[in-house]
Amino acid sequence: MTTTPVISLRHVSKSFGATQALDNVSLEVSAGQMVALLGLSGSGKSTLLRTINGLHRPTSGEIRVLGTDVAAARRSELRMLRRQVGFVFQQFELVGRLTALENVLSGALGRVRGPRLGTMSYPLALRKEALARLERVGLADRAFQRAGTLSGGQQQRVAIARAMMQQPQILLADEPVASLDPETSDQVMDLMFSICQEQNITVVVCLHQVDLAMKWAERIIGLREGKLVLDVESAAVDKTQVMDTYRRVLDEASEPDPATGGEAPRDAEPVSTYSSARQAI
């Protein structure tokens, strides 16, 4: 495996008005790695993901994704980048009125010129490919059913097929299973990770559940109030350790500290067994 990082952030900060969403975050992800981002709501996980594919621009700091300087990229360059980065959303974000197949096809918009409306406006080769991608997520028989009429798990599988239609090198997923029941969650996660493994796609996924993170990701990153507070290799630690660390993060975030007037301590050091583990390899 090459050591060239496909994603690299250096001292990245992002603020929305007075809200500091990302605070001096630095990290690198190498090709083919499966990374889980853990953190409470509002800890900056979603912002981090959206900064990686250029939906948000950082306020300061440097981001390079697949060789593109996201902070400085022109719009057309960002679009080229987004074509190589798939994104899976918590609420699936399918166009409910369109068929499953057309939703998958919309993942290929970056590959065709001009606006498209209707399945038949896409070339035959793309239609075949889209159907194959639906087949891969086990929904080829639902190709012409409206996306809005599918169940949550099915919709997320269609969304994964849509992301795969981009032939991405990186897949970003924002709480992809938070709206699904545990059993469906497992299926969707399994599907997502196995497809990405087959095709050597780098994955960065935001999660709430430590269990799922431990089960699927090889590396776990924790965020709190926009800061990086945890970066470990999941194989190097066991579940309870991560749970403990995560709980500690939880406790510190939720319990107001009287000394700082209700604000959680700002000097928490990142628990970084990951970098040492990497050096050991």
Next chain:
Amino acid sequence: MTTTLTETPAGAVTQQRVRPPITRLGVGLGILAVGALVLIVVSWRATGFGVGVLFSGLGEMWTFLRSTLPPHFSSADYSLGHMLGDVASTVSMAVLGTALAMVLSIPLGFLAARNTTPHPVVRAVARTIVTACRAVPDIIFALIFRDALGIGVLPGILALGLHSIGMLGRLYGDGIEQAPPGPRQAVMASGAGRLQTICASTVPFASPQILSNALYRLDINLRSSVVLGFVGAGGIGFTLQAAMNTLQFQLAIGIVLVMTVLILIMELLSALLRSALIGNDTVRTGRRWISFRKQSRSRGNTMPFDPGRVRPHWTGARVGKASIPYLVLVVLGLAWWDAQVPVSELLSSPGAIAHAVTQYFPPDFTTAGSLLRQGMWQSFVTAVMGTFVGGLIALVISFFAARNIANSWVYRVVRVLLVIGRSIPELIVAIMFVVAVGPGVLAGVFALIVGTIAFLAKLMSDNLEEANPGPRGAIRSTGAGAGQEVVAAVVPPALPGIVGNLLYMLDVNFRASALLGIVGAGGIGFLLAQTVQTFDYRTTGAIVTTTFVIVLLIEQLSNWARRALN
């Protein structure tokens, strides 16, 4: 980029079809589309539509416009005070008519909504009453009441009130049906009774829409009240017609200017009120006029906790909301005082009204004979052409009037232009075109095109604005371009609404084209005006009956198409 499928098992798939299957619904919609196309071609030929005629008529239009300048706001026997009085009674007519419609439509709406009606039969009856009110043009109601009660504002109020039920009752019913079932079940689960459940879960959901749609209807009624004056329902329209008949064009244009400004003011006021009532994004009414950005902040968090206080705090917003009912009462009171509604006369005259209605029955289809058929056909093709050409132009404009698509300055300018365009009464536009291209259907087509653009562009851009931003973000993150993004994620969810509004417009335009004939713009209106003037009631009855049937047919068709698309 290479398109290899090797990474996905594609063997089974290549056998499968990659074009959408042909469904009965698809075939039905296809037939409808082909039928629409044929209809458009036929109408095109029948109306002889072309832009060339318009250009050759520009000279005459200009001469006519010159003769109206400078506008006069009074004349020898008509003082400015007189005009203000007329304006006041026109506004009163619109206000009282809308209030009447609202009072009658609320119960009808609840009876007509699937989730609140006591029985399906009641629902069907309520829906039929509503549809019947819509199918009879307000001008016909005005004629009936004028015959029974004499010239004055009262026939206008009743006509607006009854005809508006057609729209309000329908929108109320539909709005109530959209109430989410979840909260209802939750309230019911707590052991509440039927009426309690409706009051606790459905009414709060529906009430902003009820008020907002009534305000929207008030806009429309203010426009209509001018036209109603033409048939003797009082107000400024009556004076306007007199000025036109005596060739006092300068006074006529003065009256039109005053009305246009008044309608503009009313529209801005009602837009403000509605945005105060419902905000921009909380309720889908689809009937916003101009949109005012309103920041919704969660209030109450900042209030100090006071265990003894069990009433809401008097925040600015609450003062505003609480004052609305009083404001409405004051406006209604003023309108009532101004209109001098003779209640006793109204109560003692059901016999006269019944008599006035029976005059139109049984309808006489034979006397007018081919004139009736010809007029109906002319009105129909006029409506089709006006809707088609106007709709096309409106569709293009709507992209510039949608906040989520257009540049914010373009959006504002286009929206303001559309508001101004809507403020000019349709009948006036028709007169202008009659002067430019001569009497006949073509003038009607042009008048309808102008009206259609102003109305539909607004409705269509609202449809576009309603698109959920989530899927858009998803499409953008695939690296799609701006145009691709809009077509892939904004247009599909807006499409049923756009088609629905187009069909709604056809319905509106047919009724409008049936009236345009009054000013010489061709169609059944010409015959209608004649039969009214010669007191040929039973032929008038035949015209109304036929209009009624055609409106019902168009509506059935549009209902079916809308359901099919959804």
